[in-house]
Amino acid sequence: xxxxxxxxxxxxxxxxxxxxxxxxxxxxxxxxxxxxxxxxxxxxxxxxxxxxxxxxxxxxxxxxxxxxxxxxxxxxxxxxxxxxxxxxxxxxxxxxxxxxxxxxxxxxxxxxxxxxxxxxxxxxxxxxxxxxxxxxxxxxxxxxxxxxxxxxxxxxxxxxxxxxxxxxxxxxxxxxxxxxxxxxxxxxxxxxxxxxxxxxxxxxxxxxxxxxxxxxxxxxxxxxxxxxxxxxxxxxxxxxxxxxxxxxxxxxxxxxxxxxxxxxxxxxxxxxxxxxxxxxxxxxxxxxxxxxxxxxxxxxxxxxxxxxxxxxxxxxxxxxxxxxxxxxxx
Amino acid sequence: xxxxxxxxxxxxxxxxxxxxxxxxxxxxxxxxxxxxxxxxxxxxxxxxxxxxxxxxxxxxxxxxxxxxxxxxxxxxxxxxxxxxxxxxxxxxxxxxxxxxxxxxxxxxxxxxxxxxxxxxxxxxxxxxxxxxxxxxxxxxxxxxxxxxxxxxxxxxxxxxxxxxxxxxxxxxxxxxxxxxxxxxxxxxxxxxxxxxxxxxxxxxxxxxxxxxxxxxxxxxxxxxxxxxxxxxxxxxxxxxxxxxxxxxxxxxxxxxxxx
Numbered sequence: 205x206x207x208x209x210x211x212x213x214x215x216x217x218x219x220x221x222x223x224x225x226x227x228x229x230x231x232x233x234x235x236x237x238x239x240x241x242x243x244x245x246x247x248x249x250x251x252x253x254x255x256x257x258x259x260x261x262x263x264x265x266x267x268x269x270x271x272x273x274x275x276x277x278x279x280x281x282x283x284x285x286x287x288x289x290x291x292x293x294x295x296x297x298x299x300x301x302x303x304x305x306x307x308x309x310x311x312x313x314x315x316x317x318x319x320x321x322x323x324x325x326x327x328x329x330x331x332x333x334x335x336x337x338x339x340x341x342x343x344x345x346x347x348x349x350x351x352x353x354x355x356x357x358x359x360x361x362x363x364x365x366x367x368x369x370x371x372x373x374x375x376x377x378x379x380x381x382x383x384x385x386x387x388x389x390x391x392x393x394x395x396x397x398x399x400x401x402x403x404x405x406x407x408x409x410x411x412x413x414x415x416x417x418x419x420x421x422x423x424x425x426x427x428x429x430x431x432x433x434x435x436x437x438x439x440x441x442x443x444x445x446x447x448x449x450x451x452x453x454x455x456x457x458x459x460x461x462x463x464x465x466x467x468x469x470x471x472x473x474x475x476x477x478x479x480x481x482x483x484x485x486x487x488x489x490x491x492x493x494x495x496x497x498x499x500x501x502x503x504x505x506x507x508x509x510x511x512x513x514x515x516x517x518x519x520x521x522x523x524x525x526x527x528x529x530x531x532x533x534x
Numbered sequence: 535x536x537x538x539x540x541x542x543x544x545x546x547x548x549x550x551x552x553x554x555x556x557x558x559x560x561x562x563x564x565x566x567x568x569x570x571x572x573x574x575x576x577x578x579x580x581x582x583x584x585x586x587x588x589x590x591x592x593x594x595x596x597x598x599x600x601x602x603x604x605x606x607x608x609x610x611x612x613x614x615x616x617x618x619x620x621x622x623x624x625x626x627x628x629x630x631x632x633x634x635x636x637x638x639x640x641x642x643x644x645x646x647x648x649x650x651x652x653x654x655x656x657x658x659x660x661x662x663x664x665x666x667x668x669x670x671x672x673x674x675x676x677x678x679x680x681x682x683x684x685x686x687x688x689x690x691x692x693x694x695x696x697x698x699x700x701x702x703x704x705x706x707x708x709x710x711x712x713x714x715x716x717x718x719x720x721x722x723x724x725x726x727x728x729x730x731x732x733x734x735x736x737x738x739x740x741x742x743x744x745x746x747x748x749x750x751x752x753x754x755x756x757x758x759x760x761x762x763x764x765x766x767x768x769x770x771x772x773x774x775x776x777x778x779x780x781x782x783x784x785x786x787x788x789x790x791x792x793x
Binding site for chain 1: 545547551553560628629630633655656657658659660661662664665667668669673674675676677693694695696697698699700701702703704705713714715718751752753754755756757758759760761762763768769770771772773774775776778779780782783785786787789790791792793
């Protein structure tokens with residue numbers, strides 16, 4: 205068994221996606237910790253055109269897996285093609301970023317291989333050569349140490365931001381590129397994907413807002429959103445929301461902040477009654493200052509808060525609005 | 535159309551969770567449980583498909599005796615019957631083990647469509663549904679925001695990152711994982727709750743499924759569960775009222791500089 209770390213490079217429409225570089229950084233670190241080598245694998249019809257970009261990072265090689273059956277992403281195509289690569293190369297670890305695409309096919313791939321897949325990790329620890337993976341459970345309320353049992357290959361995906369793109373080591377010279385034909389035929393693809401599209405143009409562009417007041421489940425009822433709106437008005441900001449609020453129709457979808465909504469980075473982000481599940485955090489953790497008001501001191505939102513108030517938002521916000529208005533008047 | 539809904543019972547969202555003394559999991563005593571939220575949306579989608587297409591909705595849940603509460607809730611909302619996979623050997627299964635047991639139970643059902651939530655509120659691995667599809671040899675798609683039945687095929691709307699979507703077509707039978715917010719889930723009616731008492735609920739253990747512990751052996755194990763280390767240096771303000779408001783305004787003005 206070679207101690208190879210295979211890194212999955214995601215592409216979309218002929219472009220390497222940004223999370224790919226985080227997966228490369230993770231793969232390079234795992235290889236360093238386990239005395240292994242890194243191989244980057246990219247799939248697609250025409251994937252060899254992407255190989256030079258990938259060959260610039262330090263690795264022992266780039267593998268471009270080509271087939272007309274991979275011209276568009278499908279879970280069947282990707283799982284079959286990658287399973288064949290993994291069966292022939294027998295890597296120790298296969299590393300992914302935890303993207304929507306990876307969520308769609310990696311569990312299938314792991315099941316086909318009979319391998320373990322630890323998904324959505326925040327990182328790992330090296331316990332004397334044994335890797336212990338860390339992931340969140342109970343929506344971020346707790347962390348868990350998770351270890352593989354059984355035989356490699358071991359599959360692991362890392363949450364966005366767990367590794368930094370700028371930690372990727374570049375190679376002194378371009379890594380060797382090899383192109384192989386994928387072991388997959390068009391007849392094996394059982395789903396037909398359409399074009400990517402966006403719903404009617406987003407009416408509100410929260411990415412430009414300097415102040416955002418966002419509400420979560422803690423706001424309790426749609427009529428209470430007025431209170432948040434008053435605070436946003438006092439601060440000259442926009443109103444935003446976590447996913448459940450938009451799911452419930454309390455605010456339109458274009459106000460949603462998080463992995464499936466907008467990613468924002470205002471000067472001030474006020475989180476009212478938002479617990480701060482990771483899907484929300486990825487949309488707002490770039491904010492310069494975060495004020496979180498929540499009744500649960502253990503809420504994950506306090507992990508990313510600059511200022512925190514533990515208590516009832518309905519008691520805290522009204523006097524806050526008054527004081528802001530006073531400060532502005534003075 | 536025969537539709538199976540796989541659902542999981544998880545600790546209620548507003549439960550105050552505590553770790554067990556060994557630090558290996560949470561204390562399950564003194565907390566309430568509820569149906570995993572994304573699974574509620576999957577159930578609603580199944581019920582609507584049954585209403586428009588005709589057929590049957592079968593609930594499948596793996597869990598200890600308490601999971602019957604979640605199953606009964608689904609029956610009360612309109613599911614026709616249920617499979618409850620319950621066996622002491624099913625404790626501490628990983629996503630693969632759960633999917634393996636479910637695949638055994640559902641192969642015999644030959645459903646046209648299997649739906650489940652995109653992930654659970656407890657583990658959040660987002661794997662069981664996709665593994666189940668692989669084990670049953672079904673095409674699948676994940677994070678679905680709309681389902682349209684077109685004869686013996688379906689057209690689904692899959693959510694992608696950053697506000698993008700995509701339509702995907704596949705033939706039935708198939709498996710879909712459902713995103714929260716796809717619909718407005720109904721509440722159980724009193725009549726539904728009464729009717730649920732007489733709906734068939736079949737219990738299946740490991741032997742009934744023809745499985746051994748080795749078939750369900752986990753591929754990963756949790757060695758420790760703990761409160762995350764605080765990474766940020768959050769400045770906390772205690773109390774309430776004018777006093778805290780004035781302190782916050784001072785910070786917003788002089789540090790965050792937004793006033």
